Amino acid sequence: xxxxxxxxIGTGAIGGLYGARLADAGFDVTFLGRSDVAALRSDGxxxxxxxxxxxxxxxxxxxxxxxxxxxDVVLVTIKTTAQATLTESxxxxxxxxxxxxxxxxxxxxxxxIAEVVPEAIVLGGxxxxxxxxxxxxxxxxxxxxxxxxxxxxxDGQPAGPTDAVTAVAADFERAGVxxxxxxxxxxxxxxxxxxxxxxNGLSVVLDAGTDVIxxxxxxxxxxRSLMEEVAAAASVHGHPVGTGFVDQMLxxxxxxxxxxxxxxxxxxxxxxxxxxxxxxxxxxxxxxLGVPAPGLSLLAAQLHHxxxxxxRGG
Amino acid sequence: xxxxxxxxIGTGAIGGLYGARLADAGFDVTFLGRSDVAALRSDGxxxxxxxxxxxxxxxxxxxxxxxxxxxDVVLVTIKTTAQATLTESxxxxxxxxxxxxxxxxxxxxxxxIAEVVPEAIVLGGxxxxxxxxxxxxxxxxxxxxxxxxxxxxxDGQPAGPTDAVTAVAADFERAGVxxxxxxxxxxxxxxxxxxxxxxNGLSVVLDAGTDVIxxxxxxxxxxRSLMEEVAAAASVHGHPVGTGFVDQMLxxxxxxxxxxxxxxxxxxxxxxxxxxxxxxxxxxxxxxLGVPAPGLSLLAAQLHHxxxxxxRGG
Numbered sequence: 001x002x003x004x005x006x007x008x009i010g011t012g013a014i015g016g017l018y019g020a021r022l023a024d025a026g027f028d029v030t031f032l033g034r035s036d037v038a039a040l041r042s043d044g045x046x047x048x049x050x051x052x053x054x055x056x057x058x059x060x061x062x063x064x065x066x067x068x069x070x071x072d073v074v075l076v077t078i079k080t081t082a083q084a085t086l087t088e089s090x091x092x093x094x095x096x097x098x099x100x101x102x103x104x105x106x107x108x109x110x111x112x113i114a115e116v117v118p119e120a121i122v123l124g125g126x127x128x129x130x131x132x133x134x135x136x137x138x139x140x141x142x143x144x145x146x147x148x149x150x151x152x153x154x155d156g157q158p159a160g161p162t163d164a165v166t167a168v169a170a171d172f173e174r175a176g177v178x179x180x181x182x183x184x185x186x187x188x189x190x191x192x193x194x195x196x197x198x199x200n201g202l203s204v205v206l207d208a209g210t211d212v213i214x215x216x217x218x219x220x221x222x223x224r225s226l227m228e229e230v231a232a233a234a235s236v237h238g239h240p241v242g243t244g245f246v247d248q249m250l251x252x253x254x255x256x257x258x259x260x261x262x263x264x265x266x267x268x269x270x271x272x273x274x275x276x277x278x279x280x281x282x283x284x285x286x287x288x289l290g291v292p293a294p295g296l297s298l299l300a301a302q303l304h305h306x307x308x309x310x311x312r313g314g
Numbered sequence: 315x316x317x318x319x320x321x322x323i324g325t326g327a328i329g330g331l332y333g334a335r336l337a338d339a340g341f342d343v344t345f346l347g348r349s350d351v352a353a354l355r356s357d358g359x360x361x362x363x364x365x366x367x368x369x370x371x372x373x374x375x376x377x378x379x380x381x382x383x384x385x386d387v388v389l390v391t392i393k394t395t396a397q398a399t400l401t402e403s404x405x406x407x408x409x410x411x412x413x414x415x416x417x418x419x420x421x422x423x424x425x426x427i428a429e430v431v432p433e434a435i436v437l438g439g440x441x442x443x444x445x446x447x448x449x450x451x452x453x454x455x456x457x458x459x460x461x462x463x464x465x466x467x468x469d470g471q472p473a474g475p476t477d478a479v480t481a482v483a484a485d486f487e488r489a490g491v492x493x494x495x496x497x498x499x500x501x502x503x504x505x506x507x508x509x510x511x512x513x514n515g516l517s518v519v520l521d522a523g524t525d526v527i528x529x530x531x532x533x534x535x536x537x538r539s540l541m542e543e544v545a546a547a548a549s550v551h552g553h554p555v556g557t558g559f560v561d562q563m564l565x566x567x568x569x570x571x572x573x574x575x576x577x578x579x580x581x582x583x584x585x586x587x588x589x590x591x592x593x594x595x596x597x598x599x600x601x602x603l604g605v606p607a608p609g610l611s612l613l614a615a616q617l618h619h620x621x622x623x624x625x626r627g628g
């Protein structure tokens with residue numbers, strides 16, 4: 001059995017859910033967090049899930065990365081709005097050959113991580129999951145849960161199923177996580193954006209969950225048209241999301257438990273929105289390639305304004 | 315001097331402002347209204363304006379169109395959300411040859427009016443004006459004020475400067491209104507929509523006035539891109555708005571007194587939004603012609619949802 005040691009940066013829905021599954025499966029997992037660390041140490045980590053509850057009573061959690069030291073695998077699960085903090089936290093957790101998995105939303109995150117820790121192997125981990133942190137150490141896992149893994153290459157070419165991807169995938173599977181391995185990280189990132197760019201943004205602008213958007217013919221067609229703009233950019237970028245993918249994602253969203261995307265939760269809590277990673281970076285790629293994305297650009301402009309007003313307190 | 319008798323349907327910003335100017339210039343003007351009629355009768359009609367105040371102390375106002383009877387010119391200034399009420403109010407005011415001017419925002423309004431009163435000559439009157447009704451009989455005229463007049467023809471062909479247009483234009487000019495005569499009603503309607511479709515909608519979705527939109531580079535470019543979608547539809551429709559028109563409207567908006575468009579005021583007051591006339595009708599024309607309008611379509615879908623939630627009280 002693998003004896004890989006894990007560090008999880010972030011104690012939110014993603015870090016809590018997948019960290020709990022790994023810990024529950026017997027892996028050595030240490031959480032790096034801030035305000036939630038005390039609660040994790042004293043009360044443990046608890047996940048309610050349609051697939052059964054997980055309760056990790058003995059949680060190792062630190063606020064200082066130096067207290068953890070280099071590990072085999074780092075799962076990066078913080079909001080991308082805090083991406084700059086990785087220059088402080090990541091180096092202490094990484095030695096040559098450490099695998100760092102960005103389990104975040106957005107485009108181009110892996111190349112940023114590779115700049116911070118060039119000695120690491122960097123993966124993208126796209127989480128197709130509905131989960132919410134309801135309190136420190138308390139995660140509601142509502143629906144889905146698949147993680148798609150692919151390795152970052154400096155040149156944007158597909159890496160194929162590398163040793164690092166295979167190793168992490170094996171651990172995740174042992175922890176009961178549904179895993180898919182992808183050759184092409186950029187294609188997998190675009191696939192995730194096909195959902196995130198329409199639904200995150202619309203949920204904020206419309207003050208509505210996925211169920212409201214899917215129940216209204218006009219809004220559903222709006223979401224589809226935005227998804228197709230993402231798919232068009234992916235194709236021109238040379239990383240197509242695949243035929244029928246938009247339809248599949250719409251069907252999945254239709255079947256989904258009514259859900260407020262993370263950006264909606266961030267907005268309601270007056271936290272900064274992940275606009276740089278989820279909108280500006282992919283729209284920058286589209287613009288560079290000359291792919292029109294009028295709906296997405298409008299949505300992004302609206303979100304930047306609403307985010308600014310929201311954090312100003314109105 | 316003309317002795318044309320006027321009826322003004324509606325006592326809001328447009329009806330109040332232009333009705334007051336005509337009455338102040340000595341025309342026989344009767345207002346058809348509802349809740350504001352009592353105040354108009356007792357306290358008169360008062361307009362504050364950069365070009366000097368207008369106070370009409372002796373106002374004729376009715377709630378029953380039968381009490382007015384047929385007139386020479388009817389100015390229709392109600393919200394298009396109440397357009398169905400014209401089947402009750404218009405016929406009593408019209409005899410063969412009566413001129414009916416739709417001084418409203420949107421597309422296709424004149425053909426609807428022509429169906430209700432086929433014996434009338436129907437004009438469009440596009441008001442490029444910033445004005446607000448602050449209380450019954452009290453209008454703030456903030457900026458601009460030009461009215462563009464053009465005659466409706468059943469076949470969408472330019473009517474040219476007809477007798478009816480020339481007559482109303484002469485009266486408006488005598489009342490101190492800046493008037494422009496246009497041959498082509500549809501082109502004039504599209505010109506108005508070049509402003510209305512972007513700025514009305516964005517002001518609602520962003521909870522922002524024109525000054526906020528123009529001050530932000532990203533939002534200004536968003537507005538420009540939406541304006542260009544309108545201009546593209548106008549061109550394919552065979553009624554181009556003219557070279558440089560988008561730039562001119564942006565420059566005018568930049569120079570404008572900070573202003574909340576009427577749709578924003580409607581939204582804040584939880585009144586229904588004029589979406590059928592300002593968005594659905596022109597977008598229907600664009601769709602029929604196969605002109606893509608992705609940004610406008612997204613904005614319209616958002617507005618329909620927000621309008622529905624807003625009127626539901628959240």
